Amino acid sequence: MKCRSCRRKAVTKLRAHNSAFCRDCFLLFFRRQVHRAIKSLRMFEPGERILVAVSGGKDSLALWDLLCSAGYNTTGLHLALGIGAYSTASREKTERFAKSRGLELIVADVTEGTEQRGVSELARRQRRSTCSVCGVIKRHYFDTIAAERGFSVIATGHNLDDEAARLLANVLRWRTDYLGKQFPVLEQREPRFIRKVRPFYLISELETATYAFLRGIDYVVEECPYAAGATQLHCKEALNRLEEAMPGTKRAFLSEFVARMQQRFSGEVERGARACQCCGRPSYGETCSFCRLTRVATRS
Amino acid sequence: MNVIKIKLEPQGKELQMPGPRPVGRLLKELDIVPGTVLVIRDETLLTEDEIVTGGEEIEIRSVISGGNS
Secondary structure, three states, X not given: OEOOOOOOEOOEEEHHHOEEEOHHXXXXXXXXXXXXXXXXXXXXOOOOEEEEEOOOOHHHHHHHHHHHHOOOEEEEEEEEOOOHHHHHHHHHHHHHHHHXXXXXXXXXXXXXXXXXXXXXXXXXXXXXXXXXXXXXXXHHHHHHHHHHOOOOEEEOOOOHHHHHHHHHHHHHOOOHHHHHHOOOEEOOOOOOOOEEEOOOOOOOHHHHHHHHHHOOOOOOOOOOOOOOOOHHHHHHHHHHHHHXXXXXXXXXXXXXXXXXXXXXXXXXXXXXOEEOOOXXXXXXXXXXXXXXXHHHHOOO | OOEEXXXXXXOOEEEEEEOOEEHHHHHHHOOOOHXXXXXXXXXXXXXXXXXXXXXXXXXXXXXXXXXXX
């Protein structure tokens, strides 16, 4: 198989783009796609202080690698979630990545704010799924640390597969308020809240994994032990089967939603986030989900 | 030595198949959708048309992650 651009031996085939690329041409193609997304949705400008949420997985480390090698002003934020050996390995890989590139990394231990209780125990106490509780905790820490340390934007490694799976899950149940909130750039109405961006929203998992591999990034290959059976994985599997039969489906599904459909649901969101009465971070109710969660956690 | 050694990650599962075989056929026989994995031999990525011969070792690494979006 030959590279579409230079005719050298290809190392990856991207059916969604009807293309195959050698290492160098793939890296160029990948970077161009991401920079196009950043520019077209005005995610951030050169010089802005960007807090990159890094889990130690392929997507977040690939994002950090790309942004810092493009000269953006980035700092990493890793949350130690207290999920046993998985969290230990994730933290080690993230710290090693930052050290090898001389990058600034903030590590926050979330169990300190929840009386040493890990994500799974909090979920059990709330009778919610671990993934849902994990999301609440992550968002709270991202918002809090970014605001306290003066960052203007938070970048996460959510990719095309994540976003298309989320869209499918929301469409299957017609969660119109959630559809109104799904956009790769989350502008905040209050100036003290931080903008959130997803530069990889049109980049597939195959592409982020290929980029990480070709850049020699040592990422956590193991999956979170609580991810098995999660709704998102069922949606990803269904979309991958469709993608196999009809290449480009995932990208069209999401990009058309972002370009033409999302704004039709924005009216479903009653109002933008306001400040939580307890912690002051963005909340859609009087008290944010994180404060409700920690209230339960601190009960003996 | 006509056997291809395959390591599936992140499951850590190891299995064997007779070689030689093109990568695309290997994936089909294992019921793996090609766009959901990296196929790695000697620190190099393989495309679907590459032939893996007996005695060689490959890693099939899933690219699917998540649980929380």
